[in-house]
Amino acid sequence: AQSVAQPEDQVNVAEGNPLTVKCTYSVSGNPYLFWYVQYPNRGLQFLLKYITGDNLVKGSYGFEAEFNKSQTSFHLKKPSALVSDSALYFCAVRNQAGTALIFGKGTTLSVSS
Amino acid sequence: DAGITQSPRHKVTETGTPVTLRCHQTENHRYMYWYRQDPGHGLRLIHYSYGVKDTDKGEVSDGYSVSRSKTEDFLLTLESATSSQTSVYFCAISESRGVNTEAFFGQGTRLTVV
Numbered sequence: 001a002q003s004v005a006q007p008e009d010q011v012n013v014a015e016g017n018p019l020t021v022k023c024t025y026s027v028s029g030n031p032y033l034f035w036y037v038q039y040p041n042r043g044l045q046f047l048l049k050y051i052t053g054d055n056l057v058k059g060s061y062g063f064e065a066e067f068n069k070s071q072t073s074f075h076l077k078k079p080s081a082l083v084s085d086s087a088l089y090f091c092a093v094r095n096q097a098g099t100a101l102i103f104g105k106g107t108t109l110s111v112s113s
Numbered sequence: 114d115a116g117i118t119q120s121p122r123h124k125v126t127e128t129g130t131p132v133t134l135r136c137h138q139t140e141n142h143r144y145m146y147w148y149r150q151d152p153g154h155g156l157r158l159i160h161y162s163y164g165v166k167d168t169d170k171g172e173v174s175d176g177y178s179v180s181r182s183k184t185e186d187f188l189l190t191l192e193s194a195t196s197s198q199t200s201v202y203f204c205a206i207s208e209s210r211g212v213n214t215e216a217f218f219g220q221g222t223r224l225t226v227v
Contacts, residue, residue, distance in 0.1 A: 043218035105155040
């Protein structure tokens, strides 16, 4: 069965520093991976996705993600964090049937000024 | 947010009463989903629909039913609400079932069962 794990409940970084939000996956077959962000009292917003091709995927708001097949990871990164990046981040993978997304438990990112 | 409207946005109901949540989309997307979000669990799929009158169960479907009589509307019904169904419910849509297709989410409905 497809699954993703987000090993950190919370990540704290200072504004201007690089940030990483971790995600590991377990899939049978090719992985199709996604990152979403949720701001308080809002729905989830799509950030980026990995299908095939380049291991570094660029997305919205300056975020990027690095796909690593040998480590089964898909970490979300940003070179310089902003206070406005503070939010809840979800990693997700398509289920085998392709009918739905399976989400991790989420990581709260807190960026301090 | 993509053209997705959830109603109501907030609801408090009593244990044992029926509750229906509505999701309306203006994108003409074929696939629609209901998820629930709970602390420590992330989002879990309740039911999904792949067309009018075509629905299937997700991971946590017990106690829930759905209906889709029109492309644009997907209803989630709690036949007899329980306190364990207190949650935030999100509707999502996607254009296809392709593995490279992202889903777009509504604003959510906060349901409290007392």
